[in-house]
Amino acid sequence: LQNALRYDGRVAIVTGAGNGLGRVHALLLGARGAHVVVNDLGGDVHGGGKSSAAADQVVAEIKAAGGSAVANYDSVEDGSRIVQTALDHFGGVDIVINNAGILRDSSFAKMSADDWDLIYRVHVLGAFRVTHAAWPHLRNKGYGRIVMTTSAAGIYGNFGQANYSMAKMGLIGMANTLAIEGAAKNVLVNTIAPLAGSRISETVMPPQMMEALKPEFVAPLAAYLCHESCRENGSLFEVGAGFHAKLRWQRTQGHHFHGQAFGPEQVARHWQEIVDFDDATYPASIGESLMSIVQDVGSPFGQSKA
Ligand code: NAI
Numbered sequence: 001l002q003n004a005l006r007y008d009g010r011v012a013i014v015t016g017a018g019n020g021l022g023r024v025h026a027l028l029l030g031a032r033g034a035h036v037v038v039n040d041l042g043g044d045v046h047g048g049g050k051s052s053a054a055a056d057q058v059v060a061e062i063k064a065a066g067g068s069a070v071a072n073y074d075s076v077e078d079g080s081r082i083v084q085t086a087l088d089h090f091g092g093v094d095i096v097i098n099n100a101g102i103l104r105d106s107s108f109a110k111m112s113a114d115d116w117d118l119i120y121r122v123h124v125l126g127a128f129r130v131t132h133a134a135w136p137h138l139r140n141k142g143y144g145r146i147v148m149t150t151s152a153a154g155i156y157g158n159f160g161q162a163n164y165s166m167a168k169m170g171l172i173g174m175a176n177t178l179a180i181e182g183a184a185k186n187v188l189v190n191t192i193a194p195l196a197g198s199r200i201s202e203t204v205m206p207p208q209m210m211e212a213l214k215p216e217f218v219a220p221l222a223a224y225l226c227h228e229s230c231r232e233n234g235s236l237f238e239v240g241a242g243f244h245a246k247l248r249w250q251r252t253q254g255h256h257f258h259g260q261a262f263g264p265e266q267v268a269r270h271w272q273e274i275v276d277f278d279d280a281t282y283p284a285s286i287g288e289s290l291m292s293i294v295q296d297v298g299s300p301f302g303q304s305k306a
Contacts (some may be wrong), residue, residue, distance in 0.1 A: 254273065
């Protein structure tokens with residue numbers, strides 16, 4: 001392969017790498033020279049059980065292809081142990097793909113507090129613990145690439161997934177701020193919203209769709225975002241079946257009362273302006289967002305429009 005993107009000498013942690021998307025992320029990075037920590041708790045899709053088989057299998061596959069990998073069986077909730085595995089075996093960490101995930105779907109009316117907590121713990125607290133443990137190593141080295149894994153359910157909502165949507169949107173929020181905090185140290189953080197046939201999606205996908213949505217169609221984007229040549233930071237991508245696209249916020253021109261007295265009636269009267277996306281703007285930072293809101297008083301970020 002000419003000009004192949006290589007990861008020689010880089011140490012990559014891929015969480016939930018025993019199955020589905022994490023497995024192909026790990027195989028791809030391993031095939032291109034990275035030392036891979038294949039983390040997987042080896043439980044079922046609802047977060048029950050535990051086994052070393054899934055991670056071991058992927059480590060064996062990477063090694064059989066001539067690559068370098070080590071298994072880790074801790075839950076992402078014990079993220080520091082996963083990072084410790086990278087330090088012990090490979091002497092550092094450069095890449096973190098937060099991918100581990102489970103589902104506890106139920107309509108909101110029937111959702112238990114346990115369903116809510118477990119989804120929070122695996123997706124959000126897990127990504128926090130792994131990333132937080134890796135963070136000082138990445139910053140000290142002045143190099144890091146982090147990928148978060150969100151979901152369309154988080155971006156748009158989905159029936160029966162209030163807990164999962166909460167967690168997945170939480171990861172986008174975390175990534176947005178880590179991208180800002182990490183940038184000066186060349187620690188870049190992006191988020192993917194994949195669609196792929198896996199044991200997670202087979203619960204909601206017909207078989208022919210599973211075929212078209214190979215996890216192998218998601219891994220190239222994740223790998224590119226983890227490459228040293230990629231400067232992308234703080235971005236969100238939808239990816240699956242070969243489709244790749246970036247998302248961003250847009251905002252209507254809106255209506256500003258500029259100090260005039262107003263109540264719900266005036267809000268109602270200006271409703272069309274408030275919700276009309278013609279001439280939408282695309283605020284890309286908290287400063288840009290606040291500019292329009294505080295335009296009369298001057299922005300605390302010193303970027304007043306006036
Ligand atoms: P999968 O079920 O095939 O793989 C997830 C892996 O994470 C499993 O091997 C599981 O053992 C592991 N895992 C679960 N809890 C863990 C924990 N506490 N610690 C360590 N490992 C743990 O599912 P898939 O589809 O590959 O999902 C990967 C990620 O992509 C998840 O975060 C999922 O929410 C997300 N996603 C997947 C979509 C899809 O279409 N497959 C759609 C949107 C998001």
